[in-house]
Amino acid sequence: MSFFKPKATNSTPRAPTKVPWTEKYRPKSLNDVAAQDAIVSVLKKTLQSSNLPHMLFYGPPGTGKTSTILALARDLYGPELRKTRVLELNASDDRGISVVREKIKNFSRTAVGNVSSEIRQKYPAPDFKLIILDEADMMTHDAQAALRRTMENYAKTTRFCLICNYVTRIIDPLASRCSKFRFKELSQESALNRLQYICEQENVEVEDEEVLRSLLKLTNGDLRQSITLLQSAAGFAPVVTKDILSELAGVVPDNIVSKVIEVAEIGNQKQIEKAVENIILDGYSVSELLDQLHDTLLTSVISSKSKSMLANTFSVANRRLVDGGDEHIELLNIVTQTAQALKA
Amino acid sequence: MSLWVHEFRPSNFAELDLNERLTDNLRQLCTEEELPHLLLYGPPGSGKQTRVGACLQELFGAGSRRIKIESRQLDAGGSKKLEITMVSSVYHVEITPSEAGNQDRFVVQELLKEIAQTQQIDQNAKHRYKVVVINEADHLTREAQAALRRTMEIYTSNLRIVMVATSLSPIMEPIRSRTLLVRVPAPSEDEIAKVLQSIAAAKRVSVQSDAVLHKIAATSQRNMRKAILMLEAMYAQNEQLTESAVVPLADWEAVIKKEAFEIVKSPTTSKLAEVRGTNYELLSHCIPPQIILRTLLLQILPLVDAKAAPGIIEAAALFDHRIRLGTKAIFHLEAFVARVMNVLSSR
Ligand SMILES: Nc1ncnc2c1ncn2[C@@H]1O[C@H](COP(=O)(O)OP(=O)(O)O)[C@@H](O)[C@H]1O
Numbered sequence A: 001m002s003f004f005k006p007k008a009t010n011s012t013p014r015a016p017t018k019v020p021w022t023e024k025y026r027p028k029s030l031n032d033v034a035a036q037d038a039i040v041s042v043l044k045k046t047l048q049s050s051n052l053p054h055m056l057f058y059g060p061p062g063t064g065k066t067s068t069i070l071a072l073a074r075d076l077y078g079p080e081l082r083k084t085r086v087l088e089l090n091a092s093d094d095r096g097i098s099v100v101r102e103k104i105k106n107f108s109r110t111a112v113g114n115v116s117s118e119i120r121q122k123y124p125a126p127d128f129k130l131i132i133l134d135e136a137d138m139m140t141h142d143a144q145a146a147l148r149r150t151m152e153n154y155a156k157t158t159r160f161c162l163i164c165n166y167v168t169r170i171i172d173p174l175a176s177r178c179s180k181f182r183f184k185e186l187s188q189e190s191a192l193n194r195l196q197y198i199c200e201q202e203n204v205e206v207e208d209e210e211v212l213r214s215l216l217k218l219t220n221g222d223l224r225q226s227i228t229l230l231q232s233a234a235g236f237a238p239v240v241t242k243d244i245l246s247e248l249a250g251v252v253p254d255n256i257v258s259k260v261i262e263v264a265e266i267g268n269q270k271q272i273e274k275a276v277e278n279i280i281l282d283g284y285s286v287s288e289l290l291d292q293l294h295d296t297l298l299t300s301v302i303s304s305k306s307k308s309m310l311a312n313t314f315s316v317a318n319r320r321l322v323d324g325g326d327e328h329i330e331l332l333n334i335v336t337q338t339a340q341a342l343k344a
Numbered sequence B: 001m002s003l004w005v006h007e008f009r010p011s012n013f014a015e016l017d018l019n020e021r022l023t024d025n026l027r028q029l030c031t032e033e034e035l036p037h038l039l040l041y042g043p044p045g046s047g048k049q050t051r052v053g054a055c056l057q058e059l060f061g062a063g064s065r066r067i068k069i070e071s072r073q074l075d076a077g078g079s080k081k082l083e084i085t086m087v088s089s090v091y092h093v094e095i096t097p098s099e100a101g102n103q104d105r106f107v108v109q110e111l112l113k114e115i116a117q118t119q120q121i122d123q124n125a126k127h128r129y130k131v132v133v134i135n136e137a138d139h140l141t142r143e144a145q146a147a148l149r150r151t152m153e154i155y156t157s158n159l160r161i162v163m164v165a166t167s168l169s170p171i172m173e174p175i176r177s178r179t180l181l182v183r184v185p186a187p188s189e190d191e192i193a194k195v196l197q198s199i200a201a202a203k204r205v206s207v208q209s210d211a212v213l214h215k216i217a218a219t220s221q222r223n224m225r226k227a228i229l230m231l232e233a234m235y236a237q238n239e240q241l242t243e244s245a246v247v248p249l250a251d252w253e254a255v256i257k258k259e260a261f262e263i264v265k266s267p268t269t270s271k272l273a274e275v276r277g278t279n280y281e282l283l284s285h286c287i288p289p290q291i292i293l294r295t296l297l298l299q300i301l302p303l304v305d306a307k308a309a310p311g312i313i314e315a316a317a318l319f320d321h322r323i324r325l326g327t328k329a330i331f332h333l334e335a336f337v338a339r340v341m342n343v344l345s346s347r
């Protein structure tokens, strides 16, 4: 398989630093993309017909969107031709309307050169160019609207692939011009396979079967984050355990969650304030804690009035935390309100 | 003469005697060939910066301590320019993109890429990558965070990013999923007392008993920087540190403490104007409004009846959020004070 080959380095004399595992094990060809069989088989067909629609990839982080388009580009053009035929733009580029237009114009304008027969034999090497707009949901609506015209202008010579997490953030006129591909969260089995494969390649020892499963649970199935965590954990200790992984994932330990619920049940204000102060000083993430409180409390047996009060408190708190509200104040409010709700 | 806080700042892992497990883990990580991007989070004064410094030292040696500070001009779209302070050694660059407010994405787009695209100058450097330290990462706008995402993947051979934040919540999922999260808890009171003890010994401060040091540690709210500043301030005022000695608060904290007291003592609208003056004063001394609000809340709570607390806390959460999103901090501080007075006087 092609990803056994060492990654090409940018011709520097110095010994290359090894790349992080997420890059090292990024699928290099469509064949390596795991668990997105439906998408892969459609894309493979387009490889054969050498005709490609505009595309829109969407789905949660770490499900293989970027990897798939990069792999497709490689399978289409091969490593050499890819350099001149593929333009990748993402949110790290300045994507004001004019810049996008300008870059795309310059890229699309130049005619595609002749392709050596050697390359033709190995790759489909179609006549169009490919423009990848990764993280397209971060573009403003104005920029997206401008893009629509650009897409039309260069439709003959260029194919676009837009990538995003939330398809609803892409304006309709743009989305409707693309074939949509929804990337599903990876199934537990295929994600496990991938992780096991990496463990074998890197000689990572895990304590038992369950460790990799709990890893996927920690990251909600995000394979990228799972791989990052696995690599860090392997760097920390000779044998990877659940505990190491939870600590590295920023999960708030169960005993802290129970402690919070306990003080809320007792409802002594001073005790609440002290407990909150300690959690904040210990550096636990309040949004993580909120997640866990939510999962525990809203599935427990409490009155429906309490539940509704809690749900409201948690909803407001999530919003404020994401906006950068003060964690100490927020947690104090969450626990105080929880105490009130449990009394109701 | 430098402050004790600086004089006694550990510069490498060996000198870091707090939280050994965390320290061990980080050191181990820095000896690995494949350092992931890092995100250190924890309360102020818990030693995040110190640990970043120790990491750099471990990665690149003493050269990472020879730093220069410069200010850089960057294009901010069109003909606009913005300026940002860069602290750098040959091996790393430290920036605080939030200096650029909501134009911070330009910092990420321009500066980071430039750094990523240049090679390590020192041919004998231990690592091929350079490290970019991003302070106040929890203040990055969504646009700036989005700009970071692919940069973190594309330039991994030339660039490692170390982010420092007090709160994890505003950092979006795609960024978290590209970094190793390192929680840095505040040191315990015991640990602080131990450090204070060694500083006191080195500076020949006469301390009546360990209880004094524990009192400082508690008052500092487990904030090492504050605790050392307090120790130095007490030493300047007293021959000997006795158990009855008062632990001095920073000026601004003392002001807020008094403000809290006034609010609770006479929660009337006539006080409101006076309090506004105080808040203006604090803001003009560059005390961040969210910190003013939190400190005020924490000073008010011990003074009021437990039954009044939920209403006051709820108001604090509401107006803290508005401070963060709005532009007129003084409005929201004032609204908070008014609400507290209301809660208190209607009881
Ligand atoms: N379907 C998949 N098959 C194989 N590896 C995957 C898959 N999805 C994610 N990965 C792993 O996760 C990392 C991130 O995937 P990426 O394609 O960048 O995700 P995103 O959907 O966020 O663009 C890749 O480097 C790869 O190691």
Ligand SMILES: [Mg+2]
Pocket (backbone or CB within 6 Å): A065, A066, A067, A134
């Ligand atoms: Mg992606």
